[in-house]
Amino acid sequence: MATRIEDDPRRFLHPDTIARISRLDLRARQVVEGFISGMHRSPFFGHSVEFVQHRDYTPGDDIRHLDWKVWSKTDKYYIKQFEEETNLRCHLVVDVSNSMHYGKQGKGHLNKYNYACTVAACLAYMLLRQQDAVGLITFDEDVRQVVPTRSQHTHIDAIIKALDVSRPRDKTNMEKILKRVAENAPGRGLVVLVSDLLVDRDPLFRGLEMLRHGRHDILVFHVMDEEELTFPFAGTTRFEGMEELEQVLCDPRALRDGYLEALQEYLVEVRRGCARKGIDYQLVHTREYMDAVLSKFLHHRMAVLKSAAKSK
């Protein structure tokens, strides 16, 4: 039986719905709250606050975390310790270069930049809600904004403010950027790269390699516009490069096959490159539901926490 659209909680995760919300913080709250309300049926429920161990009570501990059942049996005070207390450090690295500006904007559409910002805001909101520390780096040719890693709830404002002022400009220099990210993220952490990856692959992979050397877990959200994936143009068209001066006058229908072929090769190359380096890679397009992104992120977070626990 088909679910009515009004009853579907995922409706809040649809890009069309999100695009109608102008403020990024509201947008993030909307997405995350909508996502969590939909988690009742999700197998991932409760993992974020999972019990790990007991420790002795020391004065100053929050008595809300006392395990009263253990006290009733042993008459001793123990504090319950949960995963959330593992203090995940997440670095959101968002591409704000010119190429991210591509795509329709407004009237129910999100371009790549807005989509990427929304993704970053949602992740930040969700992480802060779970007591994790989140930082943000935006970049184009160089690093544009850096928001240090914090776990306070109010930190979301700083992140959103940084995203909001990070207007897309210039071309991307990925190796340089990732090097900066590695420098700015000491210690092990989670690096989430949100970009269209329209860069040279070698610098990209070298940058990612550097991050991997810093023992970071890396999650790549490869954002592309639907038109970039399908190339649905017809009629004589002059394509003008957004980051370079090159331009092509052609009949898009005639070039479409070649374009898709080149795109496929590129995607395969990127995916394989990431896989080879143990980097989690997810291609998302701007018409895609946000829950895919959030689910992917949660999966990855769990994996990171488990591996961290094992290493202890």
Added chain:
Amino acid sequence: MLEIFTNPGYLAAAGALVSAPIIIHLINRMRYKRIRWAAMEFLLKAQKRMRKRLIIEQLILLALRCILVALVGLLVMRFVGFSFADIGAKPGLHIVLLDDTLSTSDEWKQGESLRDAFTIAKNDVLVDKIVKGISQSSASDRLMIIPLAKLGYERELQPKIYEKLNDGGKLEELKKDVAQMEASKLHVPVLTGVRKVQELVTAYPESRITFHILSDFRQREWSLPDAEALHKLLVEMAKDRPDLKIRLIDAVHPYRTSGQGGVPLAHDNVGIVDLVAGTRVAGKDMPVAFTLTLANYSAREAEVNVVIYEDKTGNERHDVDFNPPMPIKIPAGSTDVKVNFDMRFSPAIRAGETYFEQISARLESAHRGKLENDGLAHDNVRHAAVEMRDKVPVLLVDGQGARGRLENNDSFFIRTAIISVPGSSYEVEYGDELGASIPTKVLERSDLRKFPTIFFLNVREFTPKQLANLENYVKEGGGVAFFMGPQITDANYYNKNLYKEGKGLFPVPLKETVFPPSSEPLKPEYTGHPQVLLRDKLFPTLDAFPIFGAVFKEEKQRDRLKDLPIRHYAKVPRSEWRPEPGKVFELATLPNDVLASTLQGPALNIVKGPALERIMENDDLKKYRRGLDRHRRIIEGIISPTSEKKAYILADALEKLLQDTGKEKERDEFPNLTEFWTYPDPKINTLREQAQSVLDDARYGDPFVIAGHYGKGKVVAVMTTAGKEWNDWGGGSDATLIYQPFIWEMQNYLSSQGSESNLTVGTPVQVRVETEAFKQKGSAGGLKMTRVYNKAEQGKPVKVTRDLEQFAQEDKGVATFHFEKNLEPGLYVASLNWGEASDRQIPLAVFGHVFNVDTAKEGALARVASDEVDRNVVRQAPQGSIRFEGPGIQSDDLVSRRTDLSESPWLFLVFILVLVAEQALAVHLSFHLRGSETEALSKLTQATPRQAA
């Protein structure tokens, strides 16, 4: 056709058309969208990778589209005037000779409606088959339509050429023109039309000509011997131009079919051949005799009523007594049934005024209804008009002037005779009175036309001007009688100025102006022989015998001629005189009064010559020997050198020899020699003809009364005096009793309507007037003629419509008016006036012309036998070049369609293949988001989460 390719205009258009896809491509290259694009890397890679393939595919697509345009051009070129079939071939030209003469109005009932041959030819054959065929054939085929009747009044006709009939607009224009065509009332021989087409065929050597004759193929025009020239011309045309095709299509019902032999059925038809008034000019209340000639061209007897209508009022004249009475039966095939009737007219006219009384004779059924089963309706009506005067003036020009009016002189007798015509309104005027004592000076007057007849009595000579006026007067229809007399003394003058070797006014040459000499008058001989011999045997009937025919209707009146002493006469050199047949007629002759012995040789050659002896060798003929010997003896007696018998006695003897029926009871002695002369032996026939010739030579002496036609008028020459000076005709003999009837009938003959009254529609008319004659009355502006047409309709007053106004062409003082288009039956009245005169002004002169349909030539609806045309035309020409069919002929047989490349199924196949290839390539090169591609996109973006799950 190759000029289409070399024509810069066509070349540019074709080039532009074929290069249209390239132009569209270039325009599209200029009109592009702009998109700021992020993923330029893939685009550049794709462009680099697909450049060659792309260029090749695009070029192939472009080429296919260009070919498509070219193929479409080939398909439609035929409709815009270009045909591959025409390349290297002669362009087609169809010449249609559309017979629209009177006989094609032949109508019949088909169901409830009436059809006629012209409509069948026009619609069923011309439009539905020929035009339709051409419109579906090669676009370069042209069509000319020649309405046959138009050639009757427009000899230099340049027929309109219809081209590109595959164009709807041009086809409609042609159909509109054809729809306006109607059968005419004219007669024009098909031969005239074929000759015109022959000229056109010669004028278009570069064309492949098909000549269609859409006609009714009547026996009269298409059967031998009359059609010999037509047959020969058609065969000659077919032989001269091997590519010429001639199609003879008979449109008459019942329709001919292919291979049909024999004579097809034809519709019955009765018509009026002629209606002629006894006089051209009549006085008020004077009886006018009319003669109506009827014809029945059917195979069965017809019974009809003749009804006379007075056209002025449209009322029927019930007071007409016909002879024979109505209804009248016309035997099958008879074409000369005469009906006579008299009419009197009493119009309110003033002295000197000219008025035309117009009547129509109409045929009705015996029960006074419309004629049934009658093919042609137009020939059932005949119009006639008589010029009416208050008094009819007759001019006497007497060489003796006033003296001639004395008793026993010439003018005296003529005047007495003329004014004694019963019921007449004649008024005699004298030349000397009108011409200031010079009798012939009257001929210089301008109003000479008012005299229907002029009598010249003993007139010695004329001035050149007088003679010219006189000739013009007769040419325009006047009647002139010449009586000889002692004042005429110079035969050479008459021969040189009046006879002009047969081309002049006077019908005979003169040998001696007086014979015998004045001192030796001929003595009357009362031998019981006529002293003037009538030449009635030269005429088919007594009615056709001018002047004397009416006088001697009663046979006993001829006895009067036995007492007609002619003492002197002017002698005609018979041996030198060669009268033109049909133009000059010897009406009466003096007996041959030479001695019979002068004809001894020819006479003996008949009765005693070797020819007769050879004939008599036949035993069957020996029984006639005695009879022949008896006649021989008589003739030998007459021609013996000692005999004083006159030649006419010999003539009588020879006549008896030829007509001797012998005695029934004494056949041995008196055999029936008429049997001998009719014996089927060519030698006897020859001998009989020789005998008849000698008989004529012996009987007929010098011509006495001769009639001739000159122009539209008539001339009669009497070789003796009008008075008693050279004869006792006017008084003092038995013949005196027939003198007055002779003058009356001469007056009637001279003033009777001649050929000008029997004008057929389409005949051009010319009127000539002496400009000088009207000068004294005139004003400036030149002479002009205003003509009106009096359309007569049964039961309605005549409808007068202005026909035309024409200014004269003047040459040497003679103004000439030409009236070419006389296309409707009825009376046309032309009034002469000065150019600046108003219409109300009394005209200087009035001329009337009556036109009728040519029943004699168009009324016979019998059709030619298919075999005859087949034998004499079709089979004489190269095989297949001439065909003779009915309207059922197939369009393809009339218009041979050449197969065009654009009609070839291969062209269509190629077109479809190229179209399919173009579409396939276009689809291949186009963006079509297939379902599989959408799925692929979904897989691309969702693969990772599922894998993770």
